[in-house]
Amino acid sequence: MEYKKAQPAGGERACVLCKGADPAQVTALDDLIPAGRSRFIAVTKHLVAVPTFGCFVPGYLLIVPRTHVLAFGQLPAAALEETRALVDDLATRLHVIYRLPILAFEYGLASPGLRRIEHAHWHLLPSVADLAGWLGRRLDGQTLGSLADLPADHSYIAVRSQDKILRVYSAGRDGDEARRTHERIRLRRAVAMLDPRIDDANWDWAEHRRADLIAATVTDLATSPATR
Ligand SMILES: [Zn+2]
Numbered sequence: 001m002e003y004k005k006a007q008p009a010g011g012e013r014a015c016v017l018c019k020g021a022d023p024a025q026v027t028a029l030d031d032l033i034p035a036g037r038s039r040f041i042a043v044t045k046h047l048v049a050v051p052t053f054g055c056f057v058p059g060y061l062l063i064v065p066r067t068h069v070l071a072f073g074q075l076p077a078a079a080l081e082e083t084r085a086l087v088d089d090l091a092t093r094l095h096v097i098y099r100l101p102i103l104a105f106e107y108g109l110a111s112p113g114l115r116r117i118e119h120a121h122w123h124l125l126p127s128v129a130d131l132a133g134w135l136g137r138r139l140d141g142q143t144l145g146s147l148a149d150l151p152a153d154h155s156y157i158a159v160r161s162q163d164k165i166l167r168v169y170s171a172g173r174d175g176d177e178a179r180r181t182h183e184r185i186r187l188r189r190a191v192a193m194l195d196p197r198i199d200d201a202n203w204d205w206a207e208h209r210r211a212d213l214i215a216a217t218v219t220d221l222a223t224s225p226a227t228r
Helices: 016-020 028-032 077-098 131-136 175-184 187-194 211-221
Strands: 047-051 061-065 102-108 122-126 141-144 156-160 166-170
Touching: 016 061, 028 211, 047 077, 047 211, 061 077, 077 102, 077 122, 077 211, 102 187, 122 187, 131 141, 131 156, 131 166, 131 187
Parallel strands: none
Antiparallel strands: 047 061, 061 122, 102 122, 102 156, 141 166, 156 166
């Protein structure tokens, strides 16, 4: 498999999402999964979907590449096509289960050393939060025809809004600019603020893991597994 950027030498061994995306590994998330269930909502050739720590609404999932990359824009075209299909499939399933519009987003930080979890991940959750509108007042953005058009060479924020329109916002041409943007804009904090169902104080996943909603998510989604 060819990737657009070199993978970190040995860095992925300590990466929590490399471990979390590996079906052979038992992780801290498994401690929160109801007996007899799997943490995996979906497993495909290049991707997995799992509930997230900091599950501030039921149905909150992460889509994670099975190979260590900083941002989805660094994945090859076949993996991005698979991502598009999985985002579409899971958004449909979540909508059927929760009867709410579905928001998806990624903070594509392409520089290492800027955040706690460096392994790329798309967030997918039932939410009415107008994240695209909020970002549009703060960053330069444009609509994207396809996930295959995500930037491979700089940091970005990508949002698939509730109307299924994909937009990308520039988050820094180099590491310094990306750091300044990341200090100013935290996407989970913005979503918690914009969605009236979510307590603003619960935005930080490390402080508010929400084991109850992780278990509920796995149970809600267990009826129609999307493994393929
Ligand atoms: Zn990783």
